[in-house]
Amino acid sequence: xxxxxxxxxxxxxxxxxxxxxxxxxxxxxxxxxxxxxxxxxxxxxxxxxxxxxxxxxxxxxxxxxxxxxxxxxxxxxxxxxxxxxxxxxxxxxxxxxxxxxxxxxxxxxxxxxxxxxxxxxxxxxxxxxxxxxxxxxxxxxxxxxxxxxxxxxxxxxxxxxxxxxxxxxxxxxxxxxxxxxxxxxxxxxxxxxxxxxxxxxxxxxxxxxxxxxxxxxxxxxxxxxxxxxxxxxxxxxxxxxxxxxxxxxxxxxxxxxxxxxxxxxxxxxxxxxxxxxxxxxxxxxxxxxxxxxxxxxxxxxxxxxxxxxxxxxxxxxxxxxxxxxxxxxxxxxxxxxxxxxxxxxxxxxxxxxxxxxxxxxxxxxxxxxxxxxxxxxxxxxxxxxxxxxxxxxxxxxxxxxxxxxxxxxxxxxxxxxxxxxxxxxxxxxxxxxxxxxxxxxxxxxxxxxxxxxxxxxxxxxxxxxxxxxxxxxxxxxxxxxxxxxxxxxxxxxxxxxxxxxxxxxxxxx
Numbered sequence: 001x002x003x004x005x006x007x008x009x010x011x012x013x014x015x016x017x018x019x020x021x022x023x024x025x026x027x028x029x030x031x032x033x034x035x036x037x038x039x040x041x042x043x044x045x046x047x048x049x050x051x052x053x054x055x056x057x058x059x060x061x062x063x064x065x066x067x068x069x070x071x072x073x074x075x076x077x078x079x080x081x082x083x084x085x086x087x088x089x090x091x092x093x094x095x096x097x098x099x100x101x102x103x104x105x106x107x108x109x110x111x112x113x114x115x116x117x118x119x120x121x122x123x124x125x126x127x128x129x130x131x132x133x134x135x136x137x138x139x140x141x142x143x144x145x146x147x148x149x150x151x152x153x154x155x156x157x158x159x160x161x162x163x164x165x166x167x168x169x170x171x172x173x174x175x176x177x178x179x180x181x182x183x184x185x186x187x188x189x190x191x192x193x194x195x196x197x198x199x200x201x202x203x204x205x206x207x208x209x210x211x212x213x214x215x216x217x218x219x220x221x222x223x224x225x226x227x228x229x230x231x232x233x234x235x236x237x238x239x240x241x242x243x244x245x246x247x248x249x250x251x252x253x254x255x256x257x258x259x260x261x262x263x264x265x266x267x268x269x270x271x272x273x274x275x276x277x278x279x280x281x282x283x284x285x286x287x288x289x290x291x292x293x294x295x296x297x298x299x300x301x302x303x304x305x306x307x308x309x310x311x312x313x314x315x316x317x318x319x320x321x322x323x324x325x326x327x328x329x330x331x332x333x334x335x336x337x338x339x340x341x342x343x344x345x346x347x348x349x350x351x352x353x354x355x356x357x358x359x360x361x362x363x364x365x366x367x368x369x370x371x372x373x374x375x376x377x378x379x380x381x382x383x384x385x386x387x388x389x390x391x392x393x394x395x396x397x398x399x400x401x402x403x404x405x406x407x408x409x410x411x412x413x414x415x416x417x418x419x420x421x422x423x424x425x426x427x428x429x430x431x432x433x434x435x436x437x438x439x440x441x442x443x444x445x446x447x448x449x450x451x452x453x454x455x456x457x458x459x460x461x462x463x464x465x466x467x468x469x470x471x472x473x474x475x476x477x478x479x480x481x482x483x484x485x486x487x488x489x490x491x492x493x494x495x496x497x498x499x500x501x502x503x504x505x506x507x508x509x
Contacts, residue, residue: 006139010147011336012115013259014155015344016132016214017351019358020233021247028246030126034090036246039230040221043122046091048082058093060118060135061337069337077401080348081341087126088395089348094120097222101180102187104136106153108172113141113150116180120217123344127352127392129251131344132214134177144275145285151258151321152284157211158254159196166196175213187220188213209254210235218248251351258282258321259343261335265312266325273300280304280316280323305413307406315410317417339410342401346414352392353423359385360430382435389431397424 020028037043046055048066056062061069073081080088096102102117115136123131136154141147153172163169173193179185190213218233234245262279269276274288277296280303283289290296305315313326322343324335363381401411415421 008137008139009142009263010138010150011118011136011259011261011263011332012138012150012154013133013135013340014256015259015347016157016210016256017129017251017347018132018210018248019129019251019351019355021249030087030090030124030128033124033130033246036231036233037092037122037124039227040219042095042097042220042222043092044095046083046093048091049084055093058095058119059121065333065337068333069341072338072404072407073341073402074398074400077345077398080345080396080398086395089126090124092122092124094122094217094220096187102177103180103183104134104154105174105176105178105183106150106172107174107176108149108153109167111146111149113138113146113154115150115154117177123348125348125352125396127348127388127396128355129348129351131347131351132218133340133344134256144269144279147260147262148278148283148285151260151279151282151323155256155258155282155320156192156254157190157214157250157256158209159192159199160254162196162199164200166193166200169193169196171196175211177213177217188216190214209250210248251354252320255320257343257347258323259335259340260321261324261326261332263327263332264325265327266309266314267312269325270309270314273297276300276304276316279325280321281318282321303417305409307409315413317410317413319418322414338402338407342407342411343414345396345398345401346411346418346420349396349415349420350418350423352396353420353427356385356389356392357423357427357430360427360434364430364434386431386435389427 020033034045038045044055044058046059048070051066053063056066070078070082078084079086083089083091102120104115104117106113106115115138118135118137119133121131121133121135123133125131138147138150141150152170154175156171159169159171166173169192171192173191175190175192176186177188179187190211192211215233215235221230232245233248235248260279269279273293273296275285277283277290277300278285278288280300281289288296290299303316303318305317308314308326308331311328313328313331314324316323322339324331324339326332326335363378363385400408402408
């Protein structure tokens, strides 16, 4: 989506990591999701090895910036960034028919912010997660109040709570993606104020956590995309049971991740710590979420990257944002290209591990409630989960993505702020624990079977031993004692097995 050359005050990218239901246990595969996007005919799949000039325009890049970007990353990471024959990720860009431009519109009370859309991208990963990115430019609002408002109101996809008065909502009143030529031509609309009114009137209650404009965007199809095989992406519980629908949900929460670069020297905002905190932690002007000075200063020190601060370039990274303030063009270019890709890798890592953790929780319910040991279905499921996690570790969980010093620093800072290492450690422990529990169940089953087999073998061997060691007259005379003894042994074995199972079942509750 090409934009006219104008003064740009800031760049805003809203990223929604989400997963599709059924990604667990290969019910709905990455290939299935890609086929759905292809059928819509408005999502263009990018082949970075043979990318065209038109496609570069769609993602607002040229050959020089793409060349610099690909040179920046290690070769072994590029399949997870640009895709390839290994099928780790597929990249798509949204493309309306013709040359129509789109605008991301945010309305809050009397304020309306109109931002031209630079590109809308979709990354689909083989771990069962995807990233939807809406990239916007701000060429109208130079003040910090407006920039902060765009970041906070533009990222919210669902009200986190229901205020008694709609005016007290911390969300925008309305978010729309409309035509740049005709504002009334709203392709994708999310009327949040109306939704809150419906909630308060108890006419509707939904916990879908994804804005209508996002669902409409994913489900949009061109006139050519009229295949009966197209399925609908849904987030409402009432629609999730329909077989023709694909349920999706955000991996994080009801807010999109924010990337924002302000085209100013950072010296001004560095002098105002409250304003800097609001910018980094995505608060509105005057709405600082940490008014305690000592804690504010500690958090700012932990979440800022100051390598080039003396030259007016400052970066900030949190679990919900990656922001920068600089007026140096090379740093601006790097933020919009290389650092965007680094951020996507880290978000995909975080989303993938959280998706695995959700899956292992489902698997643990089966083991906890099962009184007769783990079945073959869950053993296969656990083995496949292990295999997919090992594949993720080797294909996406990189120690570093570039040998450039600043790339190393930013990649490590993003992973730390997004708790990727901690989430990995917790999941590994969970996986080991459930694997050990499954082994205990299997060992108990094998030991019980071995015990029964030994009793049966003993019962079969006793008659031969008795006949060999005694005369036929004695054997015939005391034969009934032999069979009574065998019966007692079998009864004791049966009682032992049944009692053991009840005891284990009781311990599991």
